[in-house]
Amino acid sequence: MIEFKSVTKTYRDGTTAVHDLSLVIPSDKITVIVGPSGCGKTTTLRMINRMLEPTSGQITWDRNPLRNIRKTQLRREMGYVIQSGGLFPHRTVLENIQTVPHLLGWKKDRSQGRAEELLAMVGLESRLANRYPSQLSGGQQQRVGVARALAADPRVLLMDEPFSAVDPVVRADLHEQFLEIQRQVGKTIVMITHDIDEAIKLGDQIAIMRVGGVLAQVGSPQQLLEEPVDDFVAGFVGKDRGYRGLSFTSASGLPLGSVQLVRDAASARTDAPVLVVDENANPLGWADRTRPGQVQMLGTTFEPDTDTMRMALDSALNSPVGLAVAVAQNGRFAGVVTASQILDQVRHLKASVADAIAARAEADAARVEAEAARKEAESVRQEASRIAADADAEADEAARIEAAIKAAEEKEEQARSAEQAAAAKEAATTPAPTPTVEPEQEWTWDPAAEPKVGRTDAGDAETGDPRPGDSTAGDSNAGDAESHYR
Ligand SMILES: Nc1ncnc2c1ncn2[C@@H]1O[C@H](COP(=O)(O)OP(=O)(O)OP(=O)(O)O)[C@@H](O)[C@H]1O
Structure with missing residues (x-):
């Protein structure tokens, strides 16, 4: 699986060819990128084999960031097919097909055997093996291009408008052949086209891009035909999409x-x-x-x-x-x-x-x-x-405060006990103080207030209070008076 994660590519002149592209390209399936001219299809494809690097975002292959895979290794594991085959004009058909096996150092017999096998697979007669590209038709060149891309049995095939340079009849023939090859080899294929019919015919998944490098919709051909997300996609998949939808x-x-x-x-x-x-x-x-x-x-x-x-x-x-x-x-x-x-x-x-x-x-x-x-x-x-x-924190705090109060009270209690003990000690060692005699209270006698009954000359019979002016009272009863008036 190849995954684009928020990938943006801005060229040095400030052109943003791909904007914030997030796209999953499933393994062993054909993903077709389709869209109008200049919408960033080729830029997207070239970031997969690191011919171009994203300005931001990340591309992973089976979860490994592409940045961590050496470019040479990447390109050996990814075949690349371009318009008109992109063949080397001075090499024969067989030599063209053997390009990558040769780079990988395969023995001559092995690479020649593989080239002949591929020639048959793409439907070319063996008599064409020693021809040069200029001696082939457009369709034949295209087939050689596909054979060359498959030579080292890559896991991924990148195809940039591979069938656009041939006439419709040859193209239909190449489509059938291509689907048959895919049934046999089951590669992860990313193909670019601007032809929605080709995309619908070949793609397991189609990504439609709009100018500005923005992904408009991705889904199966049937989804795009039946549930286009907006007018742009509906217009792009065509007015007769209802009829084409019957194909699914x-x-x-x-x-x-x-x-x-x-x-x-x-x-x-x-x-x-x-x-x-x-x-x-x-x-x-x-x-x-x-x-x-x-x-x-x-x-x-x-x-x-x-x-x-x-x-x-x-x-x-x-x-x-x-x-x-x-x-x-x-x-x-x-x-x-x-x-x-x-x-x-x-x-x-x-x-x-x-x-x-x-x-x-x-x-x-x-x-x-x-x-x-x-x-x-x-x-x-x-x-x-x-x-x-x-x-919890508040409860902890309250418990801390309560413990502190308790500790303080205990300390106070201890201090009080210590004070009392000290006071008791002091009391035990200090002589008893001489009792002090309070001065006598001044007394005024009001004869009118005196009760008339039960009074004797000796004093108040009821209370025993001495009468003021009783000259003997102060002398003989001095102790009683003190305790009484105190
Ligand atoms: N090297 C570059 N420097 C600056 N701008 C570029 C460069 N290559 C491409 N562009 C611009 O980036 C945008 C996307 O180009 P790209 O080739 O990826 O689009 P495309 O969809 O493949 O187009 P087409 O279908 O015409 O091949 C276009 O506006 C193009 O002009």
Whole structure:
């Protein structure tokens, strides 16, 4: 697999030939790069064998950056075919084909054997082996170019407009041959063309580029025909893309009807179409209604299991009675179908394709929504775990503070105990202080306030309080008075 990752190529004069190209070229398949003149096709191709280096981005081959692979090694493992073959004019056909084996130091016998083998593979007669390129037709030169590119059995084949210099008939022939070779060798092929028909015919995958070196769409031929992403692609794949699209739809689901079969056209006795068949029920032609006993041409037949709707429609349109004749693999008559039945089927399939596309679009939208929801959930989860981490940190901090408070209280308690112990010690060693006598409170006597009952001259009977002015009180009861008024 070759992968372009956001590759841009800007030439020294400031021309951006390829802009931010991301493209996967799968192994063992044909990828065709197609687009109008100057859209960057050749620049893209030349970056694959490092004839040009990207200005930015990266190209990998089986996940290895191309930058890490030596150019000489790269070019041995990648065959390169250009317009008109690009053959060396002073070397014969065989010598041209042996170019890379010669560079690799193969023994003469081996490289000559390989060249002869390839000559046959590309459909050239051995008598052409010693001719020079100028003695070959354009198509023959092109075949030699392909043979030369395949000589050292490279893993990748890069082809820059390989079939553009030959006429349409030769080109169609070369296409068939090329597809047959690919069936045999199964290389990873990257081909450039500006011809969308060629791209549709040959490509497993087509990359359409627009001027400015921007990839417009990549997909299978059928995808491009049925689901062009925009007007540029729709315009590029052509106005008759609906009809061409039939080439990718199998004829297997067509409803097949029956007709009368006869061995002898003369035995046809009805105005309805009658098919003349041989002893194995292989169709021969239609009984001619206007000339009894004569057989009208059959036109083309189709095999529902292997042929396409386009072939079935061709068969119906070419039929003198308007019926396409379906045959089994062994050629036996299988049934008939009209052009309008074929078109009904096509409309039905198109509606299913449209439904499938709509369903896919809905599924894509749901996937995008689910992805957004997943991202949202992820960010909420991250936020929650951040909050939890903060809460943990706060709890740690609170525990630290609590421990500090406790430690401080313990210290205070210790200090208090130490103070008390010190005070007790001091008290034990200090003599007891002499009790101090408080000065007597001044007393004024208010005779009006004195109660009238229970009073004796000796003092207050109830309280025992001495009367002020009692001259003996201060002398004989001095201790009691002190404790009383204190
Ligand atoms: N060496 C160069 N220096 C400056 N600009 C270049 C150089 N080579 C190509 N270009 C420009 O880069 C752009 C892409 O060229 P490129 O040859 O890759 O396109 P292309 O699609 O292969 O064209 P075409 O189909 O005509 O061969 C064009 O505008 C071309 O003029």
